[in-house]
Amino acid sequence: MIPLALDPARVPIALAGNGPLAVRRLTQLREGGGDPVVYSPEPDGELIDLAGERLVRALPFTSDLDAVRVLFVMGLEPAVEKTLAEMARARGVLVNVEDVVPLCDFHSPSVVRRGDLLLTVSTGGRSPTLASLVRQRLETLFPEAWAERVSAIATLRDRLRGEKASMSAIAKATKELIAREGWLP
Template sequence: MIPIALDPRFARLAVAGNGALALRRFRALRAAGAADALLFSDAPDDEAVTEAGDQLRRALPGPDDLAALHVLWIVDLPRDRAEPLAAAARALRLLVNVEDVPPLCDFHSVAEVRRGDLLLTISTNGRAPGLAGMIRRNLELRYGAEWADRVAEIGTLRAGWQREGISMPEAAKRIAAIAADRKWLCDRVCDFAAPQPQG
């Protein structure tokens, strides 16, 4: 698998399915910045109707709907409905994920931890999602809410250094020094990342 971070401003995304799992995937896309993501559901419950609002389509996607998309998650549909939908999407060159059916997936959704602009992801190539979830919970404990501010601070410093013409290697050295000085990472990593003495 090839990991990428997809900017939802440049891709049309949708979820097709019914029930709590489809709504959870839709929420995850919205939380990741996909404000225009669509939810296709031919049996939406009241929660889906309320939450998806104008982004709800009260049917599964047809050919014209699919032609307007780039990526489709198919969630919580019986296989006899999910498989032909995935095939139709793939024929139009969409990337398709059929949740919990790895043979029908072009890609696998990752377990994730978000702290502002910091995104930590875990993938087991679709083979052990429960294990990926355990690792995600471990990372949530290790990387708390303070990491959002840390990333924002470093981002501001880096933008200033770029305006000053500081090279990438020098900026990386400065970031490593800040992280080591403030002990942002475990001692072993901080020791490894700290600038080495000269001479």
Template structure:
């Protein structure tokens, strides 16, 4: 059965990572980027995680996983090496209705991790449904080249312009037309690549003004 792809809002939600090695650290970083309240359960922490715990950016439970640890959690990622621990945590998570990812053990996963390209608000996620993580990685590497760092500010600027369109162009068709015109104007992306963000924004505002004067909206 194909997986159902979603983007979760984890801001302020309690998320548990079981394990304190490299893989756990990478999952913790991803969760922190989404504003989750992260709890790491592991007797040992690799140096990066130890630093996060010291700065109170994650809560550290300094012992092996115990039943009851998932209380109040939205989600748990099991990133330790022992398949038996993965199975135990996954069984408890499922009994409690807590979403679970057991790294590299898809039979124990409610959700699996995609390969990611993050450019500010723009996120490109690739999954093969577990068929070939190596292919997911290869495609991510290709996408990384095509969708360069300029897409971060570019999407920010498009988002700001869109909010203005929503305020000033009440007519639904005119609104759609101008939003599509904005997204298709490749010069805006080029200006972001040249770090000329003010000019990029001006270009979008001209498209908005044109739509307003053409009768689509409020001056």
């Protein structure tokens, strides 16, 4: 596996599915800054509310996938999920079919967000439970205060870059700030 962090402002994402898994994935994508088109032939009330104007009450056609680079699929019949995965791949779209490892081009890690700090855990789809347990541990090690800490570090970095400091001087100042504040034991 190769870890990547995608910018949803640059990489068009779509979701195809129904049910609680679709709601959960859409929520995660939105938390990451995404606003995917949601294809759902049988959306429930929660998915309808969450997807809003981005909801299409059907599965995507092959031509719909031309505007997409990443497709998440879940909560559909296995044969439909397989067909969507094959259609997407034929168009050069990366696919993740929830809990169907052979149909996945990538796996979504468990995520801890603290402002701009993004911590992820992945088992390559081998044990979502383990990834979730490690994520829970990271949540305790990196509390919400880290959002402000990252912001303070970014402010320091921006100021030093504006003063034309070298990258090594910026790294040194950052390490000193973190040590002085005792943010990492």
